[in-house]
Amino acid sequence: MSDSQDILSLATAWRSAGEQVAIATVTETWGSSPRPAGSQLAVTVSGRMAGSVSGGCIEGAVAEAAMKTIASGVPQLLDFGITDERAWEVGLACGGKLKVFVEKLA
Amino acid sequence: MTPELLADLTAARAAKRPVVMATRLPGGEQMLLPAEGVDAELAAAAQRALDRDESGTVRIGNTDWFLHAYNPPMRLIVVGAVHISQALVPMAAQMGLSVVVVDPRRSFATEERFPNVTIMTDWTDEAIEALAPDVRTAVVTLTHDPKLDDPALDIALKSPAFYIGSLGSRRTHARRLDRLRAMGHSEEALARIKGPVGLDIGAVTAPEIALSILAEFVAARRNAELFAREAKAG
Structure with a gap:
């Protein structure tokens, strides 16, 4: 009953249609993070987006990182949380912390 | 990847x-x-x-x-191609469940009433046996008809299905338990059946009843506290 499975199907369909796609996956959470490990966000260079890795707090920053990963082909492990310096830009209002793995769908 | x-x-x-x-x-x-x-x-x-x-x-x-x-999607086996099922099936699909509707009455179990879902028109015990409920399967009987519900429950109780629910008032359910007892099921086994099915949210309409059933399904699947409490209260 994991909706991340549908995100992967959707991302696969986008890829097959010729889109450049990255997938971001929550790998670990602490505290009151809104989405569990395994939650996924798929983004394309053309601006399509599906799924979520938080309640909407960090999706923008993750999408930005995803563009870099698509361009370089190098995956990234992103850290988000209130103790992180990123908190000033894209902090989690809920006070949770999480890690997000971003990879290109080759 | x-x-x-x-x-x-x-x-x-x-x-x-x-x-x-x-x-x-x-x-x-x-x-x-x-x-x-x-x-x-x-x-x-x-x-x-x-x-x-x-x-x-x-x-x-x-x-x-x-x-x-x-994991493959969890399964929901719905016995009875009735009005409540017509509300339940699309809601369950929206939750990502793999749904099968079982009803030997072909006038009920039609594709028009249940589009895009697997329909089985075998006798209910044969259908449940063939579907072999596992620990990621829920079975809900909604026909109100002992001829259809009881054989399905009989087989479901012999399976490791994690959620078994049966529609009917408290009186109907008490009589149902008597019949299943007579078929040789223990009190422990009978306690697995959620009856009347669904969380008590005062549901009246078919979609409301479907929602109460799915809410109870989620509580069972997530080991919610309220589910443990209800199970204890019997």
């Missing part, structure tokens, strides 16, 4: 085979488990992730692995 791994993962999911995509962090090397020749500790962690249906990061030796559990 390489095209080869994505193809393997897609094939496993199409075949409803439970698999784990293991990603080494932060580098991103990946493999699909179970596989031959994998570190025993990693293999065991992957199996645990599937059993708990929970993805997460584990540290094995000096390496962090993100284990993404891909």
